């Protein structure tokens with residue numbers, strides 16, 4: 157019988173781990189043309205982890221040219237769809253086989269607990285590739301109803317070279333959400349990982365080739381946003397940018413597209429998701445558990461984190477008291493390589509400083525810290541989970557995305573006011589409503605301005621669920637069939653028969 161690896165096993169594996177640190181272009185690990193490097197720091201220790209190739213526009217040109225050559229040759233897009241399906245299925249299995257390596261790479265770079273990597277990120281990345289692999293031979297065109305002197309049909313074709321720019325909070329999984337549908341549709345890809353978490357992308361690209369993917373179809377360029385992301389998004393030979401990250405940088409993607417070749421842009425950006433708890437919610441403990449996990453999971457570094465708790469006045473006092481009781485110690489900062497840890501450090505010391513500045517702002521603007529707000533006595537960039545009560549929706553902590561384990565409890569007077577407060581936000585990624593009343597639930601679904609609504613749960617879903625934002629949370633959808641189609645374009649063929 158083999159037992160699950162413990163903390164010392166993960167530390168030993170981390171010590172023995174070998175990984176690439178360059179770019180991956182044309183099926184090979186390569187150095188940056190300018191030979192420059194930047195340092196990646198392990199946030200759990202604040203010690204340097206490795207030096208990684210710092211790309212420039214010259215590296216981007218090289219990767220895009222490689223992707224373009226592969227696309228023009230037809231080696232991937234013209235493969236029989238079943239063959240693409242088989243390669244991508246093999247690829248999903250390879251990712252699963254290398255789960256431990258992926259787990260370690262993301263944990264070491266961005267501090268996510270290894271238990272979360274093994275239970276959430278890696279299995280969901282495998283599901284993502286499996287789901288889109290299975291769609292390879294289900295991309296269909298159409299024949300339209302024309303007069304008898306013509307045959308008109310619509311073909312669905314890949315776009316060309318897709319640039320994928322992703323953040324650090326789920327490095328493997330966010331990359332998978334972009335790369336899998338792009339490849340399944342027959343495109344070439346140039347992936348630019350976040351500079352905080354550049355390593356798992358290189359292993360992803362390497363395994364694609366090992367699975368039988370043609371060299372040049374999947375390339376990775378590492379480096380900083382301005383140095384690599386911008387030239388990729390400005391590139392005249394890139395047909396689409398699939399971006400996940402902040403709203404601020406997302407807006408720049410639209411500018412880059414306008415300044416270059418009108419490439420397509422899909423944006424998955426930030427959020428400030430409300431969770432509405434109505435007085436008739438029923439099982440309060442269950443709702444409180446979801447509220448706690450919805451904001452403290454993944455250190456609160458989640459785009460759809462349920463950061464605004466909108467609590468109906470009749471239950472507000474009891475709800476907050478229960479949140480304090482259950483939430484104060486639910487997430488304990490610890491070594492992310494210990495599988496029992498559920499709260500790692502924040503991604504960098506500077507990100508922690510940013511989150512702390514929001515906590516100070518909350519205090520100054522009159523909100524009350526019920527627990528947390530301070531740092532544990534650990535060497536990394538840790539922060540204790542924090543609950544604010546007495547928050548109004550006008551306060552900075554209720555309006556801006558903090559991207560840390562900070563919950564803001566706002567009292568509301570019934571469904572109507574809850575919906576008004578929920579929608580009073582520039583964001584619209586996700587929202588939830590807790591109620592036993594069918595009418596209230598459906599009214600909330602109808603009136604909440606968000607791309608994803610949960611009723612009596614939070615953060616549930618699977619690959620069939622479109623994921624994406626209303627308003628400044630973005631445009632476009634990840635995961636679902638709609639996402640696959642967004643990596644294709646239609647061609648209309650009119651055949652004269654007269």
Ligand code: NAD
Nearest residue numbers: 322323324349350381385386401402405424425426427459
């Ligand atoms: P970010 O916007 O700072 O960076 C995202 C990516 O863009 C990185 O790869 C970065 O290097 C690159 N980049 C930065 N500046 C650039 C520029 N000028 N030109 C081109 N590329 C540039 O975001 P982050 O801090 O890495 O991630 C956190 C953000 O991501 C949060 O706002 C979060 O809500 C969002 N996010 C959204 C989703 C979603 O599905 N909606 C999922 C995860 C994260």
